[in-house]
Amino acid sequence: MKRFNAPEQWSTQYLTTGAFSDLATLFNLDKLSDWPSCQWFNQYLNAKTTQDKAITFVEDEKFADETRYYEQIIFETGQVPTRQQNWHDLFGGFIWCLFPKTKALINHQHIEEIKLHGLKERSKHRNALTLFDECGVVLAITEQSWQHQLRDHQWQQVFVEQREHWGKSIRPFMFGHANYEMLTQPYIGLTGKALFVIVPDDIFCKDLSEQYAYLDQRLYEMIKLDDCLRDNKNLSPLPLLGVPGWWTDNENPEFYSNTDYFRPKRRKRT
Template identity: 35%
Template sequence: MRYVAPARSSVDPAVFERPPLAAWNEYAALLRGEHWPTVKTLDALLPLAQRERFVAQTRAVLDDGLHYEQRIHAHGAIATREANWHDLFNALAWLRYPAIKRALNAQQVAEIALMGPSTRSRPQYAMTHFDEAGVLVAVRDPALLALWDAHDWHGLFWRRREAWLDGSIHAEVFGHALLEHALTEGKLLVGKALVFACAAGDDPAGDDASVTARCAAGIADGSLLRDPLQLRPLPLSGIPGWHPDNGAEAFHRDAECYQPLREGRSYPPPVPDIASPRS
């Protein structure tokens, strides 16, 4: 069933105090204000030197005959609907992750040139999944990957619950549709994750910037998101604080977001950290 976002006036304010939306509090005025921000307001938040701009999605804009991605690539015009949660979160992703969004756009346009505007390739499906529901995951404790590989959700989210609190593993939501779904209180969220290895003891804040740069570079050079199977499902609702019920062990035994491992399914290793060791 297609998700329908709640009306702006009916969103429970509590959702903005809980991850993943709590991580976007620098945009609280855009998300929580009584009135929708205009496209002009969103565009004013972009750096003046940035080529891409938000433009109101009008009939005149759409009548140029270009695919959405081609329009961004050719003219820098990000067609944006007014008073629309999905497009607002997409705008926020452009504001926070311009390098990743730009890399996705360039690869999408390259695939459109190969496949045409009405057929999608495996890389296009992978990029679309990530653009809509993507999660960047930094892993500092490789032992956690064995639990994830086996879909041992009880182990990953309950027995190793402290790992999500001490920085051993950290998830950052990128996908704008996933952020939109988080507007519904109590909704079980599952993301599509890319995993990045990080050295134990590194500063999490520094790793977040490193992971963002590594993600953008991997998409741009074609080493990431060439197939949907490169993405790992991650039941975000299991992370401490991300769902109101996950403080009880029973949640981690029977929550519907926890699916068993499909026979024959395996996952790629995390993207290695090839940065020079820190002194």
């Protein structure tokens, strides 16, 4: 598998199409000529911790002598340590703006797990929270059949035969900021973790910002009330370059014949 290396220089060429199109639309990225500052996010940020502290992005250098864990700093102060000119933290900032309630809840649940298990022992719950936070893709679906087919790795059916239904009864929303970072230099093998969310039939007719707000509320409820990230059982592999509209090569149906990438479901022996 190709070794991943994020681009070193700022360029909006990575952020205008495909998986980044939502970011380009909602954050006017075509107007950015250089790396945005922490303060730049303020115009888009409306987030609070579960302790009701306003979330702000603060340059990571200011926490050089900090002994608290990253999640503890956020929970106790509302300040998110943010590395400048860093793709990973840039995309993390976007996700805080788009899913503020969910991000705050995940932060809170990390703290609760740390209280129970300490920093050295990572529980299944914390592993699932981290996996979704880094690699999650919300698949908003109006029909349950999409979940069954994707969890069963029926790639030809969902990506080729039913391609015209993407954007109508299924739509992907990126949550994992590491996914975004790796998509700046995409490679065959790049895979996210899908979490399925049932949505109303008319959701995709709404304004894009309304769609994100709705999903933020639903994710919050699913994680807090349904405990859907208690472990990683609800997360399903999703080949990111196979998502229609996210990678130009997948416009050719032959792209999906690569079974090293679009792997069939491994069947359990009885």
